[in-house]
Amino acid sequence: MNFKEPLWTSAELTATCGGAGAQPWYADGIQIDSREVLPGDLFVALPGTQKNGHAxxxxxxxxxxxxxxxxxxxxxxxxxxxKLVHVPDTMQALRLMAAQARVRAPVKTIAVTGSAGKTSVVQALRQALERTDATHASIKSFNNHVGVPLSLARMPRQARFGxxxxxxxxxxxxxxxxxxVKPDVAVVTAVGAAHAGRFGRIFEIAKAKSEIFEGLKPDxxxxFGVDHEWAGNxxxxxxASGHERLTVSVTGEADVRPLRITEHGNCTCLTADVAGTTITYKIGQPGREWVLNSLLVLAAVKAVEGDLGHAALALAKLEAEPGRGRQHLLTLxxxxxxxxxxxxxxxxxxxKAALRRLSLTPTKKFGRRIAVLADMRELGARSNELHMKLADDLKRFGVxxxxxxxxxxxxxxxxxxxxxxRWHKDDDSALRLAETLRDGDAVIVKGANSAGLGDIVRGLLRVNAAERAEDANNKLGVSYAL
Structure with a gap:
């Protein structure tokens, strides 16, 4: 987004949270991590639990x-x-900035939560809405008590969708x-056993997700999707909140639902009824989970009076975020x-969605479908039970x-x-995996973030890049003395 005005000025900050500073300034960005500061940024020194930003x-x-x-x-x-702006509480100052950023522009806001697919839906909505008007969205997984106010405080006054x-x-x-956030639209993508270790029952997870409706504006x-047993909750x-609703289903009756679905290895084509509007479109990502995501996106776009045609074009060009289903062709x-x-x-x-995605991925000749998996975390006493339930999915999806x-x-x-x-992760895991793969294999890498399997993906991509560079040099007749 091109900035026509500063993101924050010293005068606006003083009016917002009473911050006292002696020198006027204006900032084009906000950071809470000093490693990410760029010239022109405002730095907020949060106390933190492990590191104090003041240091x-x-x-x-x-x-x-x-x-x-x-x-x-x-x-x-x-x-x-x-250049120091003194406030009693830097976290509270950030929250006050977030509230001010929300009201200083005529922006329509969408809040997204759920047990799976949150970030994918947020980024798809960003791509869908920015074709209509200036759009601001959360980055990465900035979704907690710090990430939400930071994302809001970063919203430019030129934004029309957030x-x-x-x-x-x-x-x-x-x-x-x-x-x-006080959203105009609140989306619950799915309800499942994520964070089951911190909740007694999945019913309680559904209850916690439904808290998002309490923040909705009066109109x-x-x-929310209804293809799960907690849809009634x-x-x-x-x-109870008295708000209007749009239900979404992939397999049954709902306000937003597919009329026809054709799945391919690299995309999905469908015709859908979006609350009375029939639209035919393509999703640039395969998998049934992306059918649900796309329907949630279209429902939200319609609810904020965005352009469904532009949204459909964005879905056709959709590329998954790194670590969230992005597909690569490796030349080893x-x-x-x-x-x-x-x-x-x-x-x-x-x-389960990842394994289904793997089942749709074509293999060649004697190629195999290989699942590189790390244990799931935060499942508490039900961890073993929830892991064992995956055994049937491994067989059903042809791993x-x-x-x-x-x-x-x-x-x-x-x-x-x-x-x-059974492997143990080390510096050689990526190279070892590359050496075990056969021509035509399809591989998915999935596990708890703390397991660090992203390192293996990055290692495979480095091997791939090195091989392509060597091929290019050989075609050009370039040689190196080692």
Whole structure:
């Protein structure tokens, strides 16, 4: 987005949170991590649980920060005191900035939560709406008590649509994020056993997700999928809130539903009824989960009076985010392989969707479907039960081999009766995996983010890049002395 006006000025900040600073300034960005500061940014020194941002104010200024919001004394001889903005509580200042950013422009906001697909839906909505008008959206997974206000505070005053992801680690967190965003539209993508270790029952997860409806504006719209057994709980929550609703289903009756679906290995084509509007479109990503995501996107676009035609064009060109289903064609020294990078995180819902995606991916000749899996986390006492339920999915979706980075996935593969190898992650894991692949294989990488399987994906991509560079040099007749 091109900035026609500063994101924040010293005068606006003073009016918003009473921050006292001696020198006027204006900023084009906000950072809470000094490593990411760019010239012209405003740095907010948050106390943190492990690191205190006040210890990094000097570094922020060395990288070009125009000012820093602080609530403590900061170390460093060369810190320009005139550029320090003193407030009683930097976290509260960020929240006040978030609230001001929400009301200073005529923006329609969408909040998205759910057990799976949140980030994918947020980024698809961003791409769909920015074809109509200036759109701001959460980046990465900025969806917690810090990420939500930071994403809001970063919203330019030129924005006309804002899309925000709201996650949770326990009851009440979705409510807090929703009350800050105060969305025109609230979307619940799915309800499943993510974070089951912090909730007694999945019913309680559904209840926590439904907190998002409490933040809706009086004329707001609630959008949610109904293809799960807790849809009634979401329906009751919406009725209690008194808001309008749009239900979404892939397989049954709903306000938004497909009329015809044709699945391919690299895309999905469908005709859908979007609350009375029939639209035929293509999704640039395969998989049944993307059918649901696309319907949620179209429902939300219609609810904020966006352009459905532009949204459909965006869905056709959709590219998955790194770690969230992005597909790569690897040219290895001995094989051509399809790699699906779904390494960012895993829960029972998203892992089942990933295996289904793998089943749709074509293989060639003697190629296999290989699942590189790490154990899921935060499932509590139900962890073993929820892992074992995947055994049937491994068989149903035609997985030929499991490479398990964790004891539970190793056991799941064995229970499923599938060829399974237990690996331990090290610096050579990517190269070792590359060497075991055969021509025509399709591989998906999926596991808890803490398992670090993204390192293996990046290693495979480096091997692929090196091989392509060598091929190009050979064609040009370039040689090197080693």
């Amino acid at each position: 990094y104010v000097a570094e922020a200024f060395s990288k070009g920060a125009v000012a820093a919001i602080v609530s403590e004394d900061v170390p460093g001889k060369d810190i320009p005191a005139l 899309v925000f992801e709201i996650g949770m680690s326990g009851p009440g967190e979705v409510r807090g994020g929703a009350m800050l 707001g719209v609630a959008i 979401l329906m009751d929550a919406v009725k 020294p001995h094989a051509t392989v399809t790699l699906i990078d779904d390494s960012y995180n895993a829960n029972p819902l998203s892992l 030929d081999k499991v490479i398990a980075f964790g004891p539970q996935m190793n056991e799941v593969g064995k229970v499923a009766g599938i060829s399974t190898e």
